[in-house]
Amino acid sequence: MSQVYILGCGAVGLLLAEKLAKEHSVTLITRNLSYQAFLFIQGEEQTHLDIKVTTLDQLSEKIHTCIIPVKAYQVEQAISDITPHLSDNANLILSHNGMHDLQSIQTQLAPKHALFFFSTSMGGMKPTPNSVIFKGHGLSQLGACNQIAKKRLNTLYQTWFATHFDPFEVVDDINLIRWKKLCVNIAINPLTALHQCQNGALRAPKYARKVLNLLNETCEIARLEGVELQLSEELTRAYHVMTLTATNTSSMAQDIKLNRRSEIDAICGFVVTQAKKHGCQAPQNEHLWQQIKQKEQV
Numbered sequence: 001m002s003q004v005y006i007l008g009c010g011a012v013g014l015l016l017a018e019k020l021a022k023e024h025s026v027t028l029i030t031r032n033l034s035y036q037a038f039l040f041i042q043g044e045e046q047t048h049l050d051i052k053v054t055t056l057d058q059l060s061e062k063i064h065t066c067i068i069p070v071k072a073y074q075v076e077q078a079i080s081d082i083t084p085h086l087s088d089n090a091n092l093i094l095s096h097n098g099m100h101d102l103q104s105i106q107t108q109l110a111p112k113h114a115l116f117f118f119s120t121s122m123g124g125m126k127p128t129p130n131s132v133i134f135k136g137h138g139l140s141q142l143g144a145c146n147q148i149a150k151k152r153l154n155t156l157y158q159t160w161f162a163t164h165f166d167p168f169e170v171v172d173d174i175n176l177i178r179w180k181k182l183c184v185n186i187a188i189n190p191l192t193a194l195h196q197c198q199n200g201a202l203r204a205p206k207y208a209r210k211v212l213n214l215l216n217e218t219c220e221i222a223r224l225e226g227v228e229l230q231l232s233e234e235l236t237r238a239y240h241v242m243t244l245t246a247t248n249t250s251s252m253a254q255d256i257k258l259n260r261r262s263e264i265d266a267i268c269g270f271v272v273t274q275a276k277k278h279g280c281q282a283p284q285n286e287h288l289w290q291q292i293k294q295k296e297q298v
Helices: 011-020 072-085 102-106 147-161 174-195 199-203 205-224 231-244 251-257 268-277 283-297
Strands: 003-007 025-029 039-042 045-048 052-054 063-068 086-094 114-120 123-128 131-136 140-144 168-170
Touching: 003 011, 003 072, 011 025, 011 123, 011 131, 063 072, 072 086, 072 102, 086 147, 102 114, 114 147, 114 174, 140 147, 140 174, 147 168, 174 199, 174 205, 174 231, 174 251, 174 268, 174 283, 199 205, 199 231, 205 231, 205 268, 205 283, 251 283, 268 283
Parallel strands: 003 025, 003 063, 025 052, 039 131, 063 086, 086 114, 140 168
Antiparallel strands: 039 045, 114 140, 123 131
């Protein structure tokens, strides 16, 4: 039985813990030990997750594999907190919405630390701090972010994700996948947060022009970054996810409803920042970015 650590107890982290605990030893690293038991809810069935819970201060051994499914704005601090506890050849698996400068993370890692990115459209929401409701299956993807990770990619997949994850893809170009995920995030998360609606509601004609303009702008900025995205494909993908997750509530919609900070800076804000780097603007994304930032301050 292999051992994996998951930093944080967000919805994605708990969804991953439920799947991985079927075959592996899973330890959840939390800020404190307020909750020792975590509940997984699917339909009418409720089960306690078969996992251990600890804090960074209580870690007594070096970590070889750690999944870090935190908010985009928490990534830098999470990496800083976990690196002293990593083995010399540790595997780190990031997972978050939006985009983050992976180069800044690389500088904090040891030469034999492998960095991966895990993307998933599995649906989950937390009705309480120590429970997660499974809201639906979705495609999960895994890719390598540095050279050492490329060498270990297939082994990592076989060890942790080959069973209990379906559908699943191991991808060669994780940067392209992250941009495609960004397009889905931009098409769904901010609008559902702004209008406090479920994902499927965005298929209504009244949102069509807004979705089109946002993704057209994002594809243009991606091209400037050397990433070729086809607008028609990104529109198709976004509407497909809206359909698959029609009854889901996006994480950003939940954040705004509960007066929490959202990941908008790493979504629309990222597109605006990249646009300015190339001496141009992204007015559609900038307007939505500011609308969500205002909501955060209410």
